[in-house]
Amino acid sequence: MEKVCVIGAGSTKYGKLQDSITDIAIQASVDAIESAGIEPKEIQAGYISNVFGVADKQVHLGPVIMSDLGIPEVPSLSIESACGSGSVSFREAYANVAAGFYDAVLATGVEKVTHTGTEWTTTYFSYCSDFFYEGGAGASFPGLFASMARAYLAEFKATEEDLAMVAVKNHDNGLLNPKAHLRKKITIDDVMKSAVVASPLKLYDCCPFSDGASAVIICNEKFAKKHTKNYVRVIGSGRGGSPAALQGREHLTTIPSTKIAAQAAYKMAGITPKDVDFAEVHDCFTIAELVDTEDLGFFEKGRAVEAVRQGMTKLNGAIPINPSGGLKSKGHPIGATGIGQVVEVFDQLTGNAGERTVKDAKIGLTHNFGATGASCAVHIFKSV
Amino acid sequence: MQAAQFTYSKVYNLLTKEEFINSAKSGKVLARKCTKCGHLHLVTTYFCQNCGNKGFENVFLEGKGSVVTYTIITVPPAGYEKSVPYAWVVLKLDGVDLRISGFMANIQSPSDLPLGTRVKIAGYDERGILIEKL
Numbered sequence: 001m002e003k004v005c006v007i008g009a010g011s012t013k014y015g016k017l018q019d020s021i022t023d024i025a026i027q028a029s030v031d032a033i034e035s036a037g038i039e040p041k042e043i044q045a046g047y048i049s050n051v052f053g054v055a056d057k058q059v060h061l062g063p064v065i066m067s068d069l070g071i072p073e074v075p076s077l078s079i080e081s082a083c084g085s086g087s088v089s090f091r092e093a094y095a096n097v098a099a100g101f102y103d104a105v106l107a108t109g110v111e112k113v114t115h116t117g118t119e120w121t122t123t124y125f126s127y128c129s130d131f132f133y134e135g136g137a138g139a140s141f142p143g144l145f146a147s148m149a150r151a152y153l154a155e156f157k158a159t160e161e162d163l164a165m166v167a168v169k170n171h172d173n174g175l176l177n178p179k180a181h182l183r184k185k186i187t188i189d190d191v192m193k194s195a196v197v198a199s200p201l202k203l204y205d206c207c208p209f210s211d212g213a214s215a216v217i218i219c220n221e222k223f224a225k226k227h228t229k230n231y232v233r234v235i236g237s238g239r240g241g242s243p244a245a246l247q248g249r250e251h252l253t254t255i256p257s258t259k260i261a262a263q264a265a266y267k268m269a270g271i272t273p274k275d276v277d278f279a280e281v282h283d284c285f286t287i288a289e290l291v292d293t294e295d296l297g298f299f300e301k302g303r304a305v306e307a308v309r310q311g312m313t314k315l316n317g318a319i320p321i322n323p324s325g326g327l328k329s330k331g332h333p334i335g336a337t338g339i340g341q342v343v344e345v346f347d348q349l350t351g352n353a354g355e356r357t358v359k360d361a362k363i364g365l366t367h368n369f370g371a372t373g374a375s376c377a378v379h380i381f382k383s384v
Numbered sequence: 385m386q387a388a389q390f391t392y393s394k395v396y397n398l399l400t401k402e403e404f405i406n407s408a409k410s411g412k413v414l415a416r417k418c419t420k421c422g423h424l425h426l427v428t429t430y431f432c433q434n435c436g437n438k439g440f441e442n443v444f445l446e447g448k449g450s451v452v453t454y455t456i457i458t459v460p461p462a463g464y465e466k467s468v469p470y471a472w473v474v475l476k477l478d479g480v481d482l483r484i485s486g487f488m489a490n491i492q493s494p495s496d497l498p499l500g501t502r503v504k505i506a507g508y509d510e511r512g513i514l515i516e517k518l
Contacts, residue, residue, distance in 0.1 A: 123461040132401070132428065137487040137512025138457060138464045139472040146455035147474060154453075154499055199456040199494060243433070247426075247474050247483040252453055 001098045005224040006381070007217050007231040008036025009346040014212035014331030015181040021056040021112035026068050028213035028336075029108045033069070036217040037227050040069040043217070044102040046076030049089035049109040050335035052124060053078075056112040065108060082128035083284060084370030085109065086214070086338020087377035093218045094237050094379070104219035109340065111333035112211045121209045125334075128371045130245035142206050142285065143198035144246060144372050149287035150200055151252040156302040158290075160200050164191035165308050166286040167204050167328055173315055174325025176356035181210045181331025205286040210331030214340035229384075232349045235363075236271070236380030238264025244374045253302075255373030258295035262367070265378040266297075273297035276380070277361035278320040278348065280341035282369050283327050289313075292367055293321055296378070315356060323348065323356045338368035338377065349383040399442045401427055408508040411447045413477060413484060416440035424482045445482070447505025448518060449475040451498075452483065456491055463510070473515050475503050486513030 010031020012024045019027070025048070033040055046062050053059040062076025081088040086109035093107040113121055126135030129144060139147075152158060168188055174180035191204040224231045240260025243249050249256065266272060273296060281296065283289035290304040298319050299307050307313060313321035324330045324344040327337060345364035347353045358364075362383050369376040399414055404427035407414040416425045418432040419439035431438050454473040457464070464470065471491035476483050486505070491497050506516035 118459065119462055122459060123463075126461045133426075133485050133513070134472075135461060137472060137485060138460060138467065138470060139455075139485070140457055140459065140461055142459065143455040143457045143472050147453045147472065150455065150499070151453040195458075196456075197459045199458070201455075245485065247485045248433075252474070 002100050002220040004094050004097045004234040005219055005221050005231045006234065006342060006346050007219055007224045007228050008032045008038070009216045009343040010035055011179055011214040011340055011343045012212050013179045014210045014333055014340070016114045017112070017211040021053060021058050021110055022061065022064050022068065024112065024211065024213040025061060025065050025108050025110040028110070028215040029065060029069060029106060032106065032215035032217050038104065038217065040071050042104055043071060043074055043106045045096065045105040046074060047089045047093040047105060047107040048076055048078045049085035049107070049339065050078060050111060051080050051082060051085055052111065052113050055116050061110065081375050082370030083282070083332065083334045084338060084368050084375050084377060085335045086340065087366060087368035087379065088239070088338065088370070088375065090216070090218070090338060090342055090379065091237055091239055091377045094234055097218050097220055103223045104217060106215060107218055107339055108213065108215040109336035109338060110213040111335040113209055114211050133245045133247060140198055142201050145285040145287055146198040146201040147246060148252050148291065148372070149285070152287055152290065153200065155253055156305060158305045160192065161188055162305045162308065163205055163286040164188040166283065166289045167191050169308065169314055170283060170322050170326040170328040173323050173356055174329025176354065177325045177330055180325040180329050181208050182329045201285055201287070207284050207327040207332040210333040212331060212333035212336050212340070214336045214343045216339055216342050216346065230350050232346055232381045232383055234379060235382045236265035236269030236378070238262060238268065238378045240264070240376050242374050244371070246372055253291060255291055255295055255369065255376070257369060257373050257376035258292060258367065258378070261376045261378040262296050265380050269380045271363065271380065275363055276319065276365045277363050278323055278358040279365040279367060280322055280324060280326070280344050281367040283322055284332060286328070289321060289326065296365070296367055315358065320358045323353065323358050338366070341366040341368055342379065345381045349381060399427070405508045407444060408447065408505050408513055411505055413445040413447045413505060415443045415445050415482060417443045424480055426482070426484065445477055445480060447477070449477040449503060451501045451503055452476050453499065454488070454497060456493070467511065471497060473503065475515065484513065486515045487511040488515040
């Protein structure tokens with residue numbers, strides 16, 4: 001297998017954007033191309049992750065993006081894996097470069113949904129569940145994670161205030177990220193007093209619906225060395241699955257696909273969770289970050305709460321989690337999120353993370369899943 | 385029992401989702417039991433998740449059990465506006481290793497539904513599988 005690298009990364013601001021889905025996808029793609037110091041003609045394939053292109057009247061995004069980049073002849077594909085679309089797309093790009101099919105490819109993730117309103121998004125997101133049993137019985141996505149939260153709080157004697165601490169921490173990080181959607185300091189009291197969306201989760205336990213696009217250039221190491229010294233290596237890549245419906249899982253306080261993906265990625269990288277300097281994890285809801293950091297092996301089952309209470313996951317903690325602000329504060333444009341995590345790790349490991357830089361970081365991990373973790377991808381990156 | 389309407393069911397000689405819905409209306413859960421290892425699945429599974437076998441026998445389970453978790457929805461998807469607040473509930477069926485989830489009306493606050501509350505499958509309509517307290 002070829003050694004695989006990321007040599008360029010770009011992102012729009014996440015939030016409520018005015019430009020069209022194709023416009024923002026192009027903006028992020030051009031940023032990534034320029035950051036890599038390459039020409040579009042050097043790109044041999046495009047991997048486009050998106051879920052609700054239909055909401056902004058553009059599906060089959062790949063050829064549009066390739067055409068606008070001046071390379072209409074270059075093959076592309078669109079990948080949908082719910083909120084995990086970005087990392088799944090990254091994985092396919094990684095695998096094709098590793099296999100030697102291509103020297104350099106573009107992976108762009110994009111979403112444009114905020115103009116549709118809360119009812120539309122709540123309804124359409126519910127189609128990402130196992131609809132017959134979940135969305136089709138009134139379960140919203142906050143509701144599904146709320147069900148995990150209730151099980152977690154009961155099993156590990158944690159409190160809603162513990163969940164709130166995750167939101168407060170991620171907002172603190174997001175304040176330092178110019179591209180974050182919700183740049184606002186919040187308190188535990190703010191979270192507790194926010195409106196209940198799906199008990200026990202309140203509005204401030206939930207990530208926002210966001211627009212946004214992120215893009216990276218993925219290539220083999222020979223190509224990387226030819227163009228730049230400013231790159232990171234992909235040293236681990238893992239994927240996993242879980243029963244699509246929550247009812248199919250023996251334990252509701254763990255996500256099987258995360259464990260499977262993480263174990264594969266750690267094994268490929270030849271490292272253990274202790275070697276990871278920071279991680280961008282899928283905190284679509286506060287409960288998810290607790291579950292993720294346990295399933296990724298940073299903390300034992302049921303101990304993430306204690307770690308958050310002690311500040312271990314803060315920017316200056318033992319294992320900073322979501323230095324970007326995470327989905328909670330940076331935002332969650334679902335097709336872009338998994339790529340956006342890679343952009344953050346690239347920026348961190350190449351000295352471009354500004355005020356939110358994780359000190360002395362060499363190894364960063366991304367963790368992104370679809371729906372309630374029915375599909376998952378974990379990637380591990382190392383600075384050169 | 386009516387003959388199966390769908391091609392996939394003819395192939396595997398199994399009862400269908402439609403019959404699952406009919407059984408829910410009479411308070412039963414139509415499950416598929418692996419003929420090789422005995423693992424139980426709901427009606428939407430065609431190969432055993434435990435051993436990979438494709439042989440199943442139809443089993444009608446009593447639709448009674450205990451709440452393992454739930455949420456109370458206040459911001460609903462389209463179609464549920466008039467039901468708010470309501471619960472979406474996961475219950476474990478009595479005596480078997482099988483869980484099922486569904487819609488439960490008239491739940492206002494967590495004090496209305498402590499974990500472990502005894503519940504039953506009470507029907508199926510446009511709101512999905514319906515669950516009620518026993």
